[in-house]
Amino acid sequence: MQDLVEVTEAGLYCRQGDFFVDPWRPVPRAIITHAHADHARRGCGRYLCAAPGKLVLRSRMGGQAPIDVVRHGESILINGVRVSLHPAGHVLGSAQVRLEHGGTTWVVTGDYKLERDPTCAPFEPVRCDVLVTESTFGLPVYRWPSSEVIAADLDRWWRGNRDAGRTSVVLAYALGKAQRLAALVDPSIGPIVAHGAVMTMVEAYRASGVRLPPIDRVPPRARRVGGGRALVIAPPSVLGGSWLRLFGETSVAMASGWMTLRGVRRRRGFAQGFVVSDHADFPGLLAAIEASSARRVLVTHGFADPLARLLRERGLDAAPLATRFTGEASPDAVGVEEDDDPEAPASGTAPSPGADADAATAGIPGTAAE
Amino acid sequence: MRAFTDLFWQLDGTTRTSEKLEALVAYFRAAPPDDAACAIDVLSGGRQIRAVPTSLLRQWAAEVTGLPPWLVEESYAHVGDLAETLALILPDPAAPADEAAGANEADVGLARLMRTTIHSLRQETEARKREVVLATWRRLASRERIVWHKLLTGGCRVGVSRTLVARALAEVAGVEPAVMAHRLMGGDVVDGEAYRRLLAPQRHDADDRRPYPFFLASALDGAEGHDVASLGGVADWQAEWKWDGMRAQLVRRGSDVAVWSRGEELVNEAFPDIVAAGATLPAGTVLDGELLAVAGGRLLGFSMLSRRSGRRTVTRRLLEDIPCVFVAYDLLEERGEDLRGRPLHERRLRLEALVPTPFAAGTDAHGAGPPQVPSAIFLSPVVSAASWTDLGLLRAEARRRGVEGLMLKRRASPYGVGRTRGDWWKWKIEPLEIDAVLLYAQAGHGRRAGLHSDYTLGLWHEGRLVTVAKAYSGLADTEIVEVDRIVRATTLEKHGPVRICEPMLVFQLAFEAVSASTRHKSGVAVRFPRIVRWRRDKQPSEAGTLDDLRRMIPGGVPR
Ligand SMILES: [Zn+2]
Numbered sequence: 029m030q031d032l033v034e035v036t037e038a039g040l041y042c043r044q045g046d047f048f049v050d051p052w053r054p055v056p057r058a059i060i061t062h063a064h065a066d067h068a069r070r071g072c073g074r075y076l077c078a079a080p081g082k083l084v085l086r087s088r089m090g091g092q093a094p095i096d097v098v099r100h101g102e103s104i105l106i107n108g109v110r111v112s113l114h115p116a117g118h119v120l121g122s123a124q125v126r127l128e129h130g131g132t133t134w135v136v137t138g139d140y141k142l143e144r145d146p147t148c149a150p151f152e153p154v155r156c157d158v159l160v161t162e163s164t165f166g167l168p169v170y171r172w173p174s175s176e177v178i179a180a181d182l183d184r185w186w187r188g189n190r191d192a193g194r195t196s197v198v199l200a201y202a203l204g205k206a207q208r209l210a211a212l213v214d215p216s217i218g219p220i221v222a223h224g225a226v227m228t229m230v231e232a233y234r235a236s237g238v239r240l241p242p243i244d245r246v247p248p249r250a251r252r253v254g255g256g257r258a259l260v261i262a263p264p265s266v267l268g269g270s271w272l273r274l275f276g277e278t279s280v281a282m283a284s285g286w287m288t289l290r291g292v293r294r295r296r297g298f299a300q301g302f303v304v305s306d307h308a309d310f311p312g313l314l315a316a317i318e319a320s321s322a323r324r325v326l327v328t329h330g331f332a333d334p335l336a337r338l339l340r341e342r343g344l345d346a347a348p349l350a351t352r353f354t355g356e357a358s359p360d361a362v363g364v365e366e367d368d369d370p371e372a373p374a375s376g377t378a379p380s381p382g383a384d385a386d387a388a389t390a391g392i393p394g395t396a397a398e
Numbered sequence: 399m400r401a402f403t404d405l406f407w408q409l410d411g412t413t414r415t416s417e418k419l420e421a422l423v424a425y426f427r428a429a430p431p432d433d434a435a436c437a438i439d440v441l442s443g444g445r446q447i448r449a450v451p452t453s454l455l456r457q458w459a460a461e462v463t464g465l466p467p468w469l470v471e472e473s474y475a476h477v478g479d480l481a482e483t484l485a486l487i488l489p490d491p492a493a494p495a496d497e498a499a500g501a502n503e504a505d506v507g508l509a510r511l512m513r514t515t516i517h518s519l520r521q522e523t524e525a526r527k528r529e530v531v532l533a534t535w536r537r538l539a540s541r542e543r544i545v546w547h548k549l550l551t552g553g554c555r556v557g558v559s560r561t562l563v564a565r566a567l568a569e570v571a572g573v574e575p576a577v578m579a580h581r582l583m584g585g586d587v588v589d590g591e592a593y594r595r596l597l598a599p600q601r602h603d604a605d606d607r608r609p610y611p612f613f614l615a616s617a618l619d620g621a622e623g624h625d626v627a628s629l630g631g632v633a634d635w636q637a638e639w640k641w642d643g644m645r646a647q648l649v650r651r652g653s654d655v656a657v658w659s660r661g662e663e664l665v666n667e668a669f670p671d672i673v674a675a676g677a678t679l680p681a682g683t684v685l686d687g688e689l690l691a692v693a694g695g696r697l698l699g700f701s702m703l704s705r706r707s708g709r710r711t712v713t714r715r716l717l718e719d720i721p722c723v724f725v726a727y728d729l730l731e732e733r734g735e736d737l738r739g740r741p742l743h744e745r746r747l748r749l750e751a752l753v754p755t756p757f758a759a760g761t762d763a764h765g766a767g768p769p770q771v772p773s774a775i776f777l778s779p780v781v782s783a784a785s786w787t788d789l790g791l792l793r794a795e796a797r798r799r800g801v802e803g804l805m806l807k808r809r810a811s812p813y814g815v816g817r818t819r820g821d822w823w824k825w826k827i828e829p830l831e832i833d834a835v836l837l838y839a840q841a842g843h844g845r846r847a848g849l850h851s852d853y854t855l856g857l858w859h860e861g862r863l864v865t866v867a868k869a870y871s872g873l874a875d876t877e878i879v880e881v882d883r884i885v886r887a888t889t890l891e892k893h894g895p896v897r898i899c900e901p902m903l904v905f906q907l908a909f910e911a912v913s914a915s916t917r918h919k920s921g922v923a924v925r926f927p928r929i930v931r932w933r934r935d936k937q938p939s940e941a942g943t944l945d946d947l948r949r950m951i952p953g954g955v956p957r
Contacts (some may be wrong), residue, residue: 167469167472167473167476168463168465168469168470168473168486168487169473169476169477169483169486169487170486171486288486289477289482289847289848290410290479290482290544290847291477291478291479291846291847291848291849292848293411294410295846295849295875300411334469334472337468338466338469341466
């Protein structure tokens with residue numbers, strides 16, 4: 029039987045339905061799991077996404093892009109393939125793509141997490157025969173603290189800084205993480221202000237019906253914004269520029285799953301790192317794989333080799349799926365450019381010799397037709 | 399353990415000396431004396447024992463977590479630090495009792511923890527070790543486990559110098575840092591009682607063994623218009639060889655001898671031969687000079703010296719294998735009188751009257767050669783020349799002589815404090831350089847854990863690249879990250895932590911000297927190799943050859 033998803037030069041392709049999932053080149057028809065830059069590229073003929081993510085995708089793809097939506101769980105037929113989108117819990121509107129054809133069901137997870145997130149619908153396990161899963165944090169050293177612990181840590185840090193007259197700056201990806209953090213912290217501690225890139229997404233979230241505490245846009249030429257009491261949410265790209273000087277004395281913390289590692293925190297010079305990720309941690313990946321009841325698992329995006337090997341040892345038919353993103357994750361890629369997914373693997377976000385799409389997609393194991 | 403864990407993470411979380419000092423002071427002010435004594439030992443890099451082999455820890459961690467051993471190894475390779483890896487993969491401890499009420503009960507002091515779960519564990523059976531380790535894992539939180547693992551495996555390095563620990567303790571005790579540094583050398587602070595003595599505000603007998611602050615030279619490298627042409631007449635300057643050793647002061651006062659390193663660390667334990675020789679000097683003498691390793695009439699170089707300098711005990715064998723000398727180049731105190739304000743030429747005359755010259759008549763007048771007298775303390779010879787040009791020619795011989803260049807000191811100058819520009823210059827020879835190709839990369843440790851920052855480089859020989867040097871990267875952090883990415887993307891093979899990469903990156907390798915070597919496959923050994931620049935403008939085919947490197951060997955090219 030032919031696979032429902034294969035890797036082509038333009039990305040994950042469903043031949044039977046003639047559409048792509050998260051293509052990395054412009055294609056006529058693209059199903060988008062979520063609006064992060066490494067999953068949603070401009071220039072496709074038509075986009076399909078889950079309804080809650082439409083405004084976010086619109087703000088990323090531009091006003092002219094033709095975007096179709098389906099509700100979470102609603103199924104449609106595309107050239108005989110039954111397609112439905114199910115909450116992935118990653119960011120607003122993020123979806124797992126369920127494909128059914130000829131009695132076989134595949135699910136492409138996109139990015140996902142199992143933790144509670146007040147800004148998007150929670151992850152829903154979807155049963156399938158074949159699961160294509162991400163593995164950004166697919167090593168057992170990655171285990172996330174609960175949202176309550178993260179919120180308490182953030183609040184304590186913010187309060188401490190406020191009492192010392194220092195502005196708290198938390199660096200987080202502009203789409204998703206920034207809004208989640210704003211929703212997690214205790215807004216009674218002080219004013220929350222945000223970088224313009226974050227505000228654009230805050231507005232898209234609000235317009236989509238997500239409730240967020242009051243957040244002010246940082247005025248372009250303000251001096252000592254917030255008087256040392258504010259929590260500033262900004263993308264990591266502000267590091268090294270002059271923007272941070274607006275705030276006088278600051279304490280700068282990065283919010284990322286990579287902050288788990290002492291070496292990464294030290295190298296990046298962060299006094300404080302918060303382990304907050306919108307990806308599944310290692311136990312989360314295993315739980316999601318088990319809940320899918322899939323017998324065959326294709327692992328992409330991160331630590332594909334070790335995770336696939338572990339699954340094989342546990343009796344599943346598992347293999348790494350070589351996509352454009354199959355380079356090994358490098359914690360130091362965190363937020364190198366503003367428009368990168370801060371937790372995307374390195375070779376997907378920066379040009380490096382020998383890792384271009386053509387080289388990386390050649391010789392894909394286990395996915396060729398027939 | 400909680401207080402020490404907090405200290406560990408505070409020290410870990412900052413690179414600012416002032417913040418480290420603050421954290422240390424706060425810890426010592428609050429710590430029970432027994433714990434403080436124990437912490438001093440750990441922080442100052444005291445003898446640490448490996449109570450449990452790391453192979454067993456990995457094995458037990460795999461058992462406890464139900465993970466296959468290869469995945470534990472894979473995780474270690476990613477994290478770059480075993481203590482941290484294990485701490486992260488182990489299940490969370492049983493929920494601690496109510497924080498406030500249960501804290502004291504659950505928290506075991508550092509000293510007791512060291513005694514019960516580390517020191518007494520070494521002699522125990524494997525089964526007993528396992529029992530204690532697993533029980534401790536169940537009790538400690540992840541951040542405590544990291545610290546405990548480091549103590550348990552004898553690898554607890556926190557990134558504070560002994561000097562900084564001494565400064566913190568000095569502040570707590572209200573005495574001068576040099577006094578505290580010296581008190582710390584009086585013997586191990588074995589228990590709370592010894593810690594209380596350490597902090598006593600009154601004078602100890604030995605407090606006056608203190609050195610003077612070191613005067614430091616600036617580099618004469620053409621920067622800011624400073625070169626020999628700007629120095630005036632050559633006759634106003636005293637030139638000496640710049641020795642590749644360890645700067646030190648030898649203090650002989652009362653009945654004591656103290657050898658101090660430039661970091662104001664007392665290094666008596668590492669240099670008992672120098673201490674013995676120092677005892678023959680008249681009381682009230684302070685010499686400034688350089689410790690060098692010399693054997694069989696040859697300078698042994700810095701790497702041999704460092705095998706001595708880090709020791710707290712030196713075996714007879716090591717003393718015989720790596721004998722050391724103290725080359726004196728200044729006299730700071732004579733018969734108890736501070737001479738630092740007097741001009742150098744006067745101090746030099748007095749020094750020459752006090753310390754023997756090593757060079758018997760008839761030897762090389764410029765004498766960068768080996769010492770001929772059986773004394774462990776001798777005079778640094780003056781290199782004389784009629785002009786800057788002549789002196790420059792002598793400087794060019796430095797590499798052949800095994801020294802780093804010349805020191806230039808203004809004859810009329812007093813002995814200054816710190817690095818005051820103008821009177822002392824180091825006029826070093828330029829390093830040797832060659833462009834080499836990256837062949838293997840390995841993940842670094844500490845600040846660079848998980849990043850491929852240790853590079854093995856190769857040069858062309860008969861159409862192939864042969865490895866010639868392993869060098870730590872001197873690149874900027876952003877470049878290291880970029881190289882790391884390329885290494886990951888172009889890995890041909892993985893051998894444990896080492897990746898063989900496609901030869902595509904060219905680096906400029908700097909080093910101090912090249913010598914023939916039978917221990918290296920290439921037949922040459924480069925000294926103090928370091929990467930100074932990423933040659934993005936060069937293709938691997940444009941890198942240097944092994945023959946280029948061989949031509950840099952002084953005195954010919956062995957084949
Ligand atoms: Zn994403």
